[in-house]
Amino acid sequence: MPAETSIYAQALQAIGETAQAYEVRDDTVARYRARMRESGPLGYAEGGMSALIVQTATEHRRDCRRPDCRTCGNLREVLAVALAGARELVDHEIASMVDSNRRRPRLLPKWRRGGVR
């Protein structure tokens, strides 16, 4: 089994077990999957998850009074992953725009097309 498949299988199992513990309903999952099919799974998963993470972290931060809290520690890691993902998306978008301009030189200013030195 390729390493990526194993990672996905492990992630799916871990998420599934935790979702079951939180009594996540299959019809709720199906509703989100339908939305993902409309807007693309990665974009939706990233945007939807990040919004929920931020909401959860904001509410927990407001309510938590424990000096050493495992939930705060986990949220800190999850926020780091969300921030990394958001930065990757922004970098990817910028790289796509630059690449797109390279493929359509007429959209570049004259000095970038090599016509004027």
Ligand SMILES: [Zn+2]
């Ligand atoms: Zn806490």
